[in-house]
Amino acid sequence: MTTESIALPGRGEGIVRTRGFGAVSGRVVVWIVLAVFGILSIVPMIWLILAPSKTGQQLNDNPPFSFGSFEQYGVTWNNLLSQNDGIILKWMANSVTYTASIVVISCVTAVLAGYALAATTLPFKRVLLIITLIAMIIPPVALVVPLFVEISAIGLYDNPASVILTSSFYPFGVFLAYIYFSTSIPTEIYEAAKVDGAGEFTTFFRIALPLSKGLFGMLAFFSFSAAWVNYFLPYVLLQSQENFNLSVGLGFLFTSSPALNPQNGAQQSLIGRPEIALASLLLAIPILIVFIASSRLLVRGVLAGAVKS
Amino acid sequence: MARSRSSRRSLAAGSIMFAPYLILLVLFGILPIIQATITSIGPSIVNPAGGLQNFADVVADVRFLPALMNVVVFLLMYVPAMIIVVSLMSLLLDTVQGRWNLPLRLTYIVPASMTGATAVLIWYFMLEPSLSPYRDALHALGITQGNQIWRQGGLAWIFVAMAFFVGAGNWIVVQYGSLQSISEDVLEAARIDGANAWQIGWRIKLPLIRKYLVYMGILVFAAGLQVFVEPQLISGSVYTGIAKDWSLNQLSYDLAFQSNNLAGSAALSLMLLVVCIVAAIVVIFRTDFFEGTGVGKK
Numbered sequence: 373m374t375t376e377s378i379a380l381p382g383r384g385e386g387i388v389r390t391r392g393f394g395a396v397s398g399r400v401v402v403w404i405v406l407a408v409f410g411i412l413s414i415v416p417m418i419w420l421i422l423a424p425s426k427t428g429q430q431l432n433d434n435p436p437f438s439f440g441s442f443e444q445y446g447v448t449w450n451n452l453l454s455q456n457d458g459i460i461l462k463w464m465a466n467s468v469t470y471t472a473s474i475v476v477i478s479c480v481t482a483v484l485a486g487y488a489l490a491a492t493t494l495p496f497k498r499v500l501l502i503i504t505l506i507a508m509i510i511p512p513v514a515l516v517v518p519l520f521v522e523i524s525a526i527g528l529y530d531n532p533a534s535v536i537l538t539s540s541f542y543p544f545g546v547f548l549a550y551i552y553f554s555t556s557i558p559t560e561i562y563e564a565a566k567v568d569g570a571g572e573f574t575t576f577f578r579i580a581l582p583l584s585k586g587l588f589g590m591l592a593f594f595s596f597s598a599a600w601v602n603y604f605l606p607y608v609l610l611q612s613q614e615n616f617n618l619s620v621g622l623g624f625l626f627t628s629s630p631a632l633n634p635q636n637g638a639q640q641s642l643i644g645r646p647e648i649a650l651a652s653l654l655l656a657i658p659i660l661i662v663f664i665a666s667s668r669l670l671v672r673g674v675l676a677g678a679v680k681s
Numbered sequence: 682m683a684r685s686r687s688s689r690r691s692l693a694a695g696s697i698m699f700a701p702y703l704i705l706l707v708l709f710g711i712l713p714i715i716q717a718t719i720t721s722i723g724p725s726i727v728n729p730a731g732g733l734q735n736f737a738d739v740v741a742d743v744r745f746l747p748a749l750m751n752v753v754v755f756l757l758m759y760v761p762a763m764i765i766v767v768s769l770m771s772l773l774l775d776t777v778q779g780r781w782n783l784p785l786r787l788t789y790i791v792p793a794s795m796t797g798a799t800a801v802l803i804w805y806f807m808l809e810p811s812l813s814p815y816r817d818a819l820h821a822l823g824i825t826q827g828n829q830i831w832r833q834g835g836l837a838w839i840f841v842a843m844a845f846f847v848g849a850g851n852w853i854v855v856q857y858g859s860l861q862s863i864s865e866d867v868l869e870a871a872r873i874d875g876a877n878a879w880q881i882g883w884r885i886k887l888p889l890i891r892k893y894l895v896y897m898g899i900l901v902f903a904a905g906l907q908v909f910v911e912p913q914l915i916s917g918s919v920y921t922g923i924a925k926d927w928s929l930n931q932l933s934y935d936l937a938f939q940s941n942n943l944a945g946s947a948a949l950s951l952m953l954l955v956v957c958i959v960a961a962i963v964v965i966f967r968t969d970f971f972e973g974t975g976v977g978k979k
Binding site: 422480491 | 776813899903951
């Protein structure tokens with residue numbers, strides 16, 4: 373506080389010293405704010421990692437950041453497996469299958485379409501681009517009820533294909549790919565290839581694709597992070613427990629078990645708070661790993677990279 | 682001659698490459714809207730005659746106005762909070778380069794891994810005085826029972842906190858990336874002119890990333906308008922019924938799956954969708970965000 377008032381009137385001769393002092397105290401404030409925000413960001417994750425190491429009783433009685441035991445993770449996991457003959461395994465497998473299919477279909481269609489918009493003589497480019505942008509800005513949740521109406525009409529309700537196909541529609545990816553192919557790769561390269569007699573497909577596979585590893589990484593990153601945690605759409609489109617993904621399964625667990633609300637479900641259920649926490653952790657960890665592994669991609673600036681000309 | 686043949690070939694190749702995405706776009710972007718429009722004016726359980734009356738019925742539903750108010754209050758807190766905090770934090774982050782920058786960014790994106798059902802769960806635990814890591818702080822505030830926090834009327838704050846917690850860190854990292862795109866020459870020129878860090882941040886960096894912040898604001902608004910998971914799960918599990926039909930999307934969901942009124946549900950969805958489409962059109966044509974991308978008129 374006082375350093376601020378020293379720094380402000382600092383003019384003339386004293387300027388270097390007072391600004392230096394103000395700058396140092398300013399740095400300290402900046403660091404405190406940044407660090408506090410960082411701590412607040414990771415507290416819940418640390419808590420979530422520690423929670424399944426404790427019994428329900430310990431979770432209640434012991435300090436929040438205490439560690440139970442490694443054995444207890446096993447006990448908690450076995451309790452979780454007791455739910456419906458290990459349906460959690462099925463949910464995890466479903467999450468992996470759905471997500472992998474969505475990432476592959478969405479990225480491949482997006483890269484192809486982005487390239488077509490950027491480098492070929494596609495008709496109605498501007499209209500297609502505008503529709504894509506509108507679709508990209510509308511949150512996917514807005515289309516859930518309309519999609520439900522359509523999916524029921526074509527008889528794909530409660531079929532995993534409904535979730536995979538609808539989630540593979542990836543306008544944001546198309547836009548990113550379009551910007552990438554029209555700005556990051558100089559058009560002279562395509563021109564040169566075409567002058568040399570290469571067709572569009574040859575140019576795409578031999579020239580554009582090998583230069584797009586970074587693009588694929590970014591597309592896969594966003595596609596994965598949306599697909600893995602997808603809740604509302606599968607919640608609405610799927611009905612049978614064995615078709616749930618982990619996200620919907622987790623929601624089902626805590627609406628149906630007495631863990632969070634003693635009035636819910638069977639009192640004898642082994643699903644308590646540590647088990648619920650473990651299921652959430654299983655949902656969060658893959659995303660966290662992908663985030664950390666892709667941190668290099670995020671440095672360059674998703675939006676800036678996307679629209680810088 | 683040769684040129685027109687090559688451009689015809691390019692047209693064919695481009696169309697083939699665009700086709701798979703186009704199929705998805707039509708099937709899951711455009712057709713559902715058409716189908717929902719048809720459904721929305723069809724006969725419904727409350728209005729066998731169908732037509733635009735379905736829209737009027739939804740608006741007249743006793744649950745509509747409270748849900749609308751909830752969502753408006755939610756947005757009024759959520760959107761400004763996101764814009765202010767994300768701008769400030771990304772500017773601060775940009776001032777510290779060096780080896781602590783990356784670890785900080787990594788910690789900021791941790792909460793984004795806890796979305797949807799996990800976010801709801803986390804906040805249940807964080808706000809439950811008997812379990813929370815912040816239990817001392819909660820006790821200091823006189824909160825010893827979860828139901829002192831979870832009560833109707835105070836829910837918007839909690840849902841804002843949840844949505845903010847999940848989204849803010851990721852956006853800070855994204856906008857930090859936007860700041861990285863500012864040319865060093867511009868910043869150097871400002872420094873030579875005697876601008877201090879605060880002035881550079883406020884007068885130079887912020888205006889230069891304004892369009893990214895506007896874009897973020899509109900995306901955040903459109904997503905916030907559709908708030909669903911948080912109230913739905915809390916209401917369906919921990920505090921049964923506390924946030925039933927709290928948001929417009931929940932009402933839409935309940936119309937379809939509880940009230941068996943698919944026409945009404947489709948009508949409400951379409952109304953929300955129209956707001957989002959308008960927001961999208963504003964971004965595309967009324968901001969400079971997509972300048973130079975071939976969208977605007979040249």
